[in-house]
Amino acid sequence: MPELPEVETIRAGAATHVLDRPIAAVEVLRERSVRRQGGGAAEFTARLRGCTLTAAVRRGKFLWFPLRGPDGVAEDAALLVHLGMSGQLRVMEGGSHPHLRVRIRFADGGQFWFIDQRTFGYLWVADLVPTLDGGPGGVGTLEYAPAVSDAGPLAQHNSALEHAALIPAPVAHIAPDLLDPRLAEPGGPQRRELVRRMRRGRRGIKRALLDQTLVSGIGNIYADEALWRSRVHYDRRTDVMPAAKAGAVLQSAREVMVDALAAGGTSFDSLYVHVNGDSGYFSRSLDVYGREGEPCRRCGRPIVREVFMNRSAAFCRNCQRPPRR
DNA sequence: AGGGCAACCTGGGGGC
DNA sequence: TGCCCCCAGGTTGCCC
Numbered sequence: 001m002p003e004l005p006e007v008e009t010i011r012a013g014a015a016t017h018v019l020d021r022p023i024a025a026v027e028v029l030r031e032r033s034v035r036r037q038g039g040g041a042a043e044f045t046a047r048l049r050g051c052t053l054t055a056a057v058r059r060g061k062f063l064w065f066p067l068r069g070p071d072g073v074a075e076d077a078a079l080l081v082h083l084g085m086s087g088q089l090r091v092m093e094g095g096s097h098p099h100l101r102v103r104i105r106f107a108d109g110g111q112f113w114f115i116d117q118r119t120f121g122y123l124w125v126a127d128l129v130p131t132l133d134g135g136p137g138g139v140g141t142l143e144y145a146p147a148v149s150d151a152g153p154l155a156q157h158n159s160a161l162e163h164a165a166l167i168p169a170p171v172a173h174i175a176p177d178l179l180d181p182r183l184a185e186p187g188g189p190q191r192r193e194l195v196r197r198m199r200r201g202r203r204g205i206k207r208a209l210l211d212q213t214l215v216s217g218i219g220n221i222y223a224d225e226a227l228w229r230s231r232v233h234y235d236r237r238t239d240v241m242p243a244a245k246a247g248a249v250l251q252s253a254r255e256v257m258v259d260a261l262a263a264g265g266t267s268f269d270s271l272y273v274h275v276n277g278d279s280g281y282f283s284r285s286l287d288v289y290g291r292e293g294e295p296c297r298r299c300g301r302p303i304v305r306e307v308f309m310n311r312s313a314a315f316c317r318n319c320q321r322p323p324r325r
Numbered sequence: 326a327g328g329g330c331a332a333c334c335t336g337g338g339g340g341c
Numbered sequence: 342t343g344c345c346c347c348c349a350g351g352t353t354g355c356c357c
Contacts (some may be wrong), residue, residue: 003350032334060349085351086335099335118334120351201327212352221350289350310330312348 002083004177004217005260007061010089014055014112017091021106024029032226033101036170038123046167047125048104053079060177064168066128075217078126080168084120089113101324177217178254186251195246199238205236205249206313218253221289222260224314226253230287233320234313278312288314 002010006226010323026048028041033106037044040157050070057064057078081089086122090113102114137199176183182190194215202278208214209223218226227234229252230245238246263285287297292305305314 008353082351084334085349114332117336118349181344203328207328210351218352293328311350 009264010055024107027103031102062171068173075187079123080126086118087116087121119290126168129169131167204235225256
């Protein structure tokens, strides 16, 4: 289910519930859910046992928890989570679930669950490395910290930046996201550099928005929502688009995600880090996604849906004029 | 180099 | 009721 706002909601919830609780045992109920771990479930469980999670950090749709070892020394590793299409993290006391894939048992008796119906998501104890992505400005190492969100309740805690210079190696190719404080400012230098990179190369705007190496966290829903808000058709080429227009799309993307985050932040309780996918903030107001045939909230024309990049694109043909082919 | 696309999975829902 | 096809919010890796 998750795009950036959902993952950030989960990050914030997890940060208040699973940190500094020693891990007593780990059960991998579906090997595929740790498929990226070289040594499989055996290595995954062995590396977690006795550790504590010291922080909850996010970049785009990736979430990770730096580890402290049984000896109290920080490991150069983190529990990395990607939720894929259907992953959930929940803080539980017990019980079971048909799609429970990994169960982490804390020494205090509590449990931390990874639930994933479609198993596109995964857990991975991955090494932390200095960030090398340079990013806009291209200065290089350490310029970009992982996205310690500016929206979560533990932002201040995290933004001690104890972990900011490190990022899981598998995430190193993922760009910062629009909640990253450096990218949050509409006219800021990082934002302008992002626009420049967006407009490099011949491709449509939606393809650029979904390119996680350009800017991360935007998925199919929020891409469509951002394009509707800024009245841009999904296939408009970025290279011939005015920079201000590309910047406006980015700003819309940030705003729609911030709105969703505001809605999502209110709906989890102490038991569930993530509510059920069909309740709570899932019902946030969307303007185009899933509204095929319903009237555009601006002009009243029906929202249409087309297949693009092997997925659906929802838009208003009147407000978002397609480019001439 | 960069775009296009199948593959990876497990359902749920609609049509017949 | 059963069956079949389409749909689903992501990423990777291979082919061109």
